[in-house]
Amino acid sequence: MPGMADVTGEGTRASLIRTAYLAQTRWKAIQARTARRYMELHALSASLDMFKPGAIVPWVSYLFPTELLTSYGLTPLIPEIGSAVLTGSDLRETVEAAAARMPLARDVCSYHRIALAAVENEMLPAPSMCLGTTPLCLGKECLLEMLAVRHGVPFCEIRVPLPPDEGDTDPEVVADVAEQMRELHDSIGRWTGLTGDLRRAVDLSNRASVAWGRIMSERLQGRLELDGRRTFAMVFLGQLLWGTEEGAKDFERLLTEKGRRDLLAPRAAADGKLKRLLWLHTVPHHDKELFELIGERGATVIFEEMGQMHLGPVDPDDPFPGLARRLTDNALWGSSARRARLNVDLAKHLKVDGAIHFNHWGCRHGLGSVPVVRAAFAEAGIPFLAIDGDALARGGPQQEKSMQAMESFLEML
Amino acid sequence: MADVYYTCNLLPPQLVSARGHSLRWLGNHLDDVAASSRRDALGVHPMTCPYVTRLVTAAESVLATASADDCVIVPGGCDAMRRLGDLLAATYPERVFVLYMPRSAAPGSRGRLARDLAALDEWLAQRRPVAPPAPGATESPPEADGPRLQHVGQPQPGGVFIVAGPLSDDSLLRLITDLGAGVAGLESCTAPERWLALCPGSESGEAEEGPTEHTFERFAALMLDAGACPRRSTLDRRSHLESRLDQARPSAVIYARQSFCDPGAYDALEVARLAEERGLPFLEIEVGFPFESSGPLRTRVEAFLEAQSIEDDLLAGFDDDLFGDSSGLADLHADKEG
Numbered sequence: 001m002p003g004m005a006d007v008t009g010e011g012t013r014a015s016l017i018r019t020a021y022l023a024q025t026r027w028k029a030i031q032a033r034t035a036r037r038y039m040e041l042h043a044l045s046a047s048l049d050m051f052k053p054g055a056i057v058p059w060v061s062y063l064f065p066t067e068l069l070t071s072y073g074l075t076p077l078i079p080e081i082g083s084a085v086l087t088g089s090d091l092r093e094t095v096e097a098a099a100a101r102m103p104l105a106r107d108v109c110s111y112h113r114i115a116l117a118a119v120e121n122e123m124l125p126a127p128s129m130c131l132g133t134t135p136l137c138l139g140k141e142c143l144l145e146m147l148a149v150r151h152g153v154p155f156c157e158i159r160v161p162l163p164p165d166e167g168d169t170d171p172e173v174v175a176d177v178a179e180q181m182r183e184l185h186d187s188i189g190r191w192t193g194l195t196g197d198l199r200r201a202v203d204l205s206n207r208a209s210v211a212w213g214r215i216m217s218e219r220l221q222g223r224l225e226l227d228g229r230r231t232f233a234m235v236f237l238g239q240l241l242w243g244t245e246e247g248a249k250d251f252e253r254l255l256t257e258k259g260r261r262d263l264l265a266p267r268a269a270a271d272g273k274l275k276r277l278l279w280l281h282t283v284p285h286h287d288k289e290l291f292e293l294i295g296e297r298g299a300t301v302i303f304e305e306m307g308q309m310h311l312g313p314v315d316p317d318d319p320f321p322g323l324a325r326r327l328t329d330n331a332l333w334g335s336s337a338r339r340a341r342l343n344v345d346l347a348k349h350l351k352v353d354g355a356i357h358f359n360h361w362g363c364r365h366g367l368g369s370v371p372v373v374r375a376a377f378a379e380a381g382i383p384f385l386a387i388d389g390d391a392l393a394r395g396g397p398q399q400e401k402s403m404q405a406m407e408s409f410l411e412m413l
Numbered sequence: 414m415a416d417v418y419y420t421c422n423l424l425p426p427q428l429v430s431a432r433g434h435s436l437r438w439l440g441n442h443l444d445d446v447a448a449s450s451r452r453d454a455l456g457v458h459p460m461t462c463p464y465v466t467r468l469v470t471a472a473e474s475v476l477a478t479a480s481a482d483d484c485v486i487v488p489g490g491c492d493a494m495r496r497l498g499d500l501l502a503a504t505y506p507e508r509v510f511v512l513y514m515p516r517s518a519a520p521g522s523r524g525r526l527a528r529d530l531a532a533l534d535e536w537l538a539q540r541r542p543v544a545p546p547a548p549g550a551t552e553s554p555p556e557a558d559g560p561r562l563q564h565v566g567q568p569q570p571g572g573v574f575i576v577a578g579p580l581s582d583d584s585l586l587r588l589i590t591d592l593g594a595g596v597a598g599l600e601s602c603t604a605p606e607r608w609l610a611l612c613p614g615s616e617s618g619e620a621e622e623g624p625t626e627h628t629f630e631r632f633a634a635l636m637l638d639a640g641a642c643p644r645r646s647t648l649d650r651r652s653h654l655e656s657r658l659d660q661a662r663p664s665a666v667i668y669a670r671q672s673f674c675d676p677g678a679y680d681a682l683e684v685a686r687l688a689e690e691r692g693l694p695f696l697e698i699e700v701g702f703p704f705e706s707s708g709p710l711r712t713r714v715e716a717f718l719e720a721q722s723i724e725d726d727l728l729a730g731f732d733d734d735l736f737g738d739s740s741g742l743a744d745l746h747a748d749k750e751g
Contacts, residue, residue, distance in 0.1 A: 103685060103697070105670065105678035107460065134516075138492050138644060141516060142679040145647040155647075161525055162513055176521065335511070336499035359458060364675060367458045368496025372503045388460075 018048050034262045035253035036234045042246035043237040046075040047085075050125050056192055059127040059147060061140050062239060063309075063330060064158070065323045068185045070243030071201035072194040078239055079115030079143065082124050084285045087114060087392040095123055109362035110392050112143045119147065129191060131184065132157040135333040137365040154191055156184055160327045165338045169328040177328055178320035199316060201243035206313035208242060208251035213311045215254050219303060220349060225265035225276075228301030229291050232283045234263065235307045242310060265300050275299035275413050278347050280357040280373070281332075281366045282306060286394045293403055297410040303350055305331060305343060336369035340376035347382050353413050354383035356406075361390040385409040415482035415540070418442070418475055420468055420497070422608035423488050423514065423640040425632045426557045428530065432537040437558040439485070440464075440581060440603070442471045443703065455504060457497065462671040463701040464579050465493045469500065476505045483508070484540060486533065490514040490644045491676050510536050517646045518637040526633040531626065557612070560603035569595030573718070574663035574693075576654070576684050577601040578643065578671045581703035585669055588706050594718045598661030600654065602642050610639040643680035651683055658687065665694040665721050667714065672699050694721055 022045055029037040050057045058069055060076040069076050086095045099117035100106075106113070118124040130148035132141045134157065141157060148155030158180050163169045189196050212235075218224035241247030253259030268274045277294070279301045284290060294300065308331045314322025327333070331342050347355050355377055359367040370386050377384035387402040417434040429436045455473045457466055472485050489495030489511050498511030510533055515522035560579075565586040572595030575585065580601045589596055601607070641653035658666075666688045670677040681697050688695035696717040698710055 104682055105672075105674075105699075107673045108675055108678045137675075138516070139675040139679075142644075142647070142676060146679055146683065149647050149651070157517065159515065159517070159519075159521055159525070180521070335502070336496060337503045340503075359460075362460065362673075362675075364461065364492040364496065364673070367460065368493055369499060370458060371456065371500050375503070 035259040039250040061132045067243035071196040071198040080111040083114035134160040163334045177324035202319045204248040205243040207248035209310040211251040228304040232304040275353040278352045278355040280305045336372035340373040357386040421488035462674045527629040530629040570662040572597035577669035597663035643676035668697045669700045
């Protein structure tokens with residue numbers, strides 16, 4: 001049975017296997033007809049194109065404005081997504097073994113370690129350019145720039161100052177970030193020799209954002225409850241598709257009951273009520289047991305912090321300020337106090353029964369804010385749990401500890 | 414006179430002293446371990462570098478017991494340090510200033526840093542308005558209590574080049590010299606040539622003067638030029654290290670990396686590559702803060718240094734005439750590696 005190693009190879013055989021792999025994924029999407037399944041298909045299809053000889057492969061940070069690339073018909077390679085996919089495939093052992101052999105310290109974020117191991121062992125295509133953003137963390141900028149230097153390709157970072165703890169970001173800051181994006185968009189055209197159609201990409205992205213914004217609004221108003229874990233996975237993959245026709249259609253599918261039926265939050269038995277949880281930071285991609293435990297104990301994750309992006313359209317005539325605001329105003333950017341305030345407000349608005357922060361291995365940016373966030377939730381009287389883990393792990397002693405902590409927390413609720 | 418405690422040495426002292434404050438490096442105030450044993454003591458996650466972890470305790474001890482006029486400035490060059498600043502600022506409002514430090518020295522970054530320095534100056538002025546000393550005034554400036562790391566003797570070409578994050582003192586250097594090796598150079602953010610470069614009266618520093626907009630631009634440029642540390646742009650950092658290695662002419666490189674340090678982890682990779690390109694033996698060790706020479710660490714360093722001296726002894730004993738046209742040690746090394 002062909003696996004990821006065959007799919008990511010070169011040559012006619014690999015090309016045929018990619019076609020077969022996509023056909024299989026397409027069949028699943030056609031059978032299910034849900035937004036999530038179609039998004040998996042389209043994300044996979046766009047990603048596999050990057051393994052073709054001569055493909056342009058932009059390595060970018062997670063929050064990089066995808067539209068700047070999709071306007072040129074390019075798909076971003078986001079190391080976090082690449083790592084999550086590889087560690088969920090039959091290449092898991094291979095890439096983990098490669099990461100273990102690397103001289104890079106093991107206490108670095110596992111997303112980035114796995115991505116580095118993957119590219120050094122040809123499980124991910126080498127970059128043609130590396131494009132970063134200051135948000136959210138320093139580690140990925142170090143990784144992207146190091147890769148750019150090693151492969152002799154351009155590196156550019158969109159510098160985004162920290163937003164104020166209260167109030168709006170200074171318009172001058174937004175303008176500066178917008179200008180950086182404008183210049184970078186032009187640079188991408190020069191480096192690749194391609195002609196971009198930013199207007200079209202923004203129009204398509206706006207369709208997706210309008211749809212996603214409506215879904216999030218429904219969730220915030222309590223009229224729609226989605227499974228936070230699955231929704232996060234979908235938005236995570238969706239980062240590859242903003243500004244594409246497929247992305248627009250996939251997000252619009254969410255507006256139909258059929259399209260979102262596999263994302264709906266579970267319902268309690270007739271006489272019961274599920275505890276509602278807010279999930280902060282990234283979600284473990286391969287750890288089903290933790291979420292099965294949550295379900296068994298009568299709870300469900302009904303909202304995820306990291307889904308709060310692309311909540312509205314940008315001005316198609318001048319998209320850069322709107323794209324810039326998505327970075328300057330991101331909920332996870334800024335001080336710990338800002339993050340705490342936004343999350344407590346969110347938790348109160350959603351009337352959740354508790355909040356869970358996932359301390360992803362090696363993420364100094366995320367877990368560094370936990371003391372302040374915890375204190376804010378305590379002051380608000382909302383139960384809060386921080387669990388350690390690795391978003392790419394499966395099982396292991398750390399998972400057992402996390403399960404125990406989760407069990408105690410859920411019992412307390 | 415109020416004390417201003419700081420975490421990172423990329424802070425021009427005169428910016429603080431011009432407002433009548435004394436500057437003190439928080440790394441010199443780690444002694445109060447009792448603070449960390451309090452039940453309600455501030456804490457950070459264990460997956461945080463030792464430097465930040467110890468500074469949290471030190472800062473809390475200072476802020477909890479010192480005068481209300483005293484404060485802390487946290488240049489946030491990395492995520493862990495920035496979050497340290499956030500934690501202190503949330504716990505001690507109005508007494509902590511977090512100064513975001515950019516990675517690159519691009520004009521945009523420089524301008525932003527200058528504006529942030531102006532905001533810092535205004536914050537200091539609001540805390541304790543003190544007229545800056547008049548030009549030409551003879552009174553001595555407020556004292557600065559900086560890192561106590563000093564070089565051990567003169568740099569020795571052919572010795573070991575040490576790259577490290579913050580070092581509390583010269584213990585690591587003494588470990589190496591005690592083992593019989595020389596130190597060709599030291600690249601650490603607490604090394605004297607790093608932080609003294611920002612002091613008044615130094616070659617690249619500025620004389621005492623009241624801050625102006627132009628001053629902040631110059632301070633920003635100075636901070637970005639002097640501080641090519643691991644969190645900085647890969648190319649800037651690499652270029653800086655290349656020139657240091659060219660100058661020092663070491664025979665080996667040791668990287669003393671703090672655990673849970675992201676910039677240090679990637680920097681160590683680059684330094685290893687630089688060492689390999691130059692044919693220099695390379696050793697990476699994991700260290701804490703303050704530096705403690707544990708048995709296993711000492712053994713690793715000792716074995717590494719012994720391996721270099723054995724190799725030198727072996728090669729020194731070869732008779733070049735035995736190899737005919739061979740041009741000496743370079744060919745022997747090439748043969749060995751082949």
